[in-house]
Amino acid sequence: MGRVATVRPYTDFPPLDVGSGARVFVLTGAGISAESGIRTFRDAGGLWEEHRVEEVASPEGWASDPALVWRFYSIRRAQAGTVVPNAAHDALAGLERTLGERLLVCTQNVDPLHERAGSRRVVHMHGELAKSRCERDHAPPFNDAGEYMDLSSIPRCECGGRIRPHICWFGEVPFEMDRILAALSECTLFVTIGSSGAVYPAAGFARIARQRGAQTIYVGPERPENADAFDECRLGNAGDAVPGLFQTTP
Numbered sequence: 001m002g003r004v005a006t007v008r009p010y011t012d013f014p015p016l017d018v019g020s021g022a023r024v025f026v027l028t029g030a031g032i033s034a035e036s037g038i039r040t041f042r043d044a045g046g047l048w049e050e051h052r053v054e055e056v057a058s059p060e061g062w063a064s065d066p067a068l069v070w071r072f073y074s075i076r077r078a079q080a081g082t083v084v085p086n087a088a089h090d091a092l093a094g095l096e097r098t099l100g101e102r103l104l105v106c107t108q109n110v111d112p113l114h115e116r117a118g119s120r121r122v123v124h125m126h127g128e129l130a131k132s133r134c135e136r137d138h139a140p141p142f143n144d145a146g147e148y149m150d151l152s153s154i155p156r157c158e159c160g161g162r163i164r165p166h167i168c169w170f171g172e173v174p175f176e177m178d179r180i181l182a183a184l185s186e187c188t189l190f191v192t193i194g195s196s197g198a199v200y201p202a203a204g205f206a207r208i209a210r211q212r213g214a215q216t217i218y219v220g221p222e223r224p225e226n227a228d229a230f231d232e233c234r235l236g237n238a239g240d241a242v243p244g245l246f247q248t249t250p
Contacts, residue, residue, distance in 0.1 A: 006231070007227065007235065009236060010235060011236070015244055016191075016245055017247050023103075024188070025189070025191070025205075027192045027202060028106075028108065028114070028193045029220075030108065031193070031194025031195065031238060033083075034194070035239045036085060036113055037082075039079070056072040057167070058171055059172065066154050070154065073165045076129055084116065086113075086239045087239040088239050088241075094118075095248070096121055098248050101121065104121055104123065105122045106123045106183070106202075107125070109124075111129060112130055123179060125168065125176060125177070126175070128166055128167075129167075132155075132165055134161045135161045135162045135163070184208045184212070185208075187209055189214060189217070190210070190217070191216075191217045191218075191245070192220070193219045197224035197227070198225045207226070210230075210231075216232075218233040219241050220235070221235060221236065222235070
């Protein structure tokens with residue numbers, strides 16, 4: 001019989017002791033960005049301006065109406081430019097300054113809030129709002145300052161393919177999975193912050209880490225759908241719970 005998660009308010013738990021031999025994997029989800037004012041599809045019942053998420057975040061939606069997709073991501077990009085990191089982002093950036101390469105932050109979010117807080121070892125498994133790429137993968141993704149609010153024509157790569165957002169859409173394989181799986185196999189402490197445990201493959205990361213002997217911790221306002229994969233579920237907002245979550249020792 002497997003271990004059963006202890007589910008209590010975060011204030012009932014002591015800090016996590018991160019010693020000199022610890023390797024930490026942190027997965028962040030929509031909840032951490034929502035506290036900075038980034039709206040999620042969950043907030044809108046899975047709709048954007050009455051469009052289903054699949055219409056603006058899938059290869060099929062891109063093929064059907066690329067102008068609609070560009071407008072959706074242009075608006076998201078503009079919104080991301082108005083928000084600032086919260087205390088949870090700042091705390092993770094501070095942890096990276098202490099642990100260095102012994103910490104990997106893997107985020108499901110496409111905003112730049114981790115980087116704005118100072119984090120440098122961040123894997124954006126679902127892509128980045130500030131980047132675009134050729135739909136034919138003719139060239140690597142590039143930093144893209146254009147907002148593309150003029151939708152009279154979709155930009156083109158020199159190969160003739162259209163330029164698309166560098167986002168992992170529904171039905172596509174998340175980015176850097178080899179790096180992610182390698183880090184999961186090495187970590188001694190796995191922490192999920194602000195992810196509901198409903199979206200795979202990220203929802204399965206805790207179980208992978210646990211099978212390899214890592215301690216698994218969840219932080220968020222509600223019990224996650226994959227609660228049985230964690231040793232502890234620390235309930236509370238990330239901005240309140242994360243600043244005191246880690247205790248580093250020499």
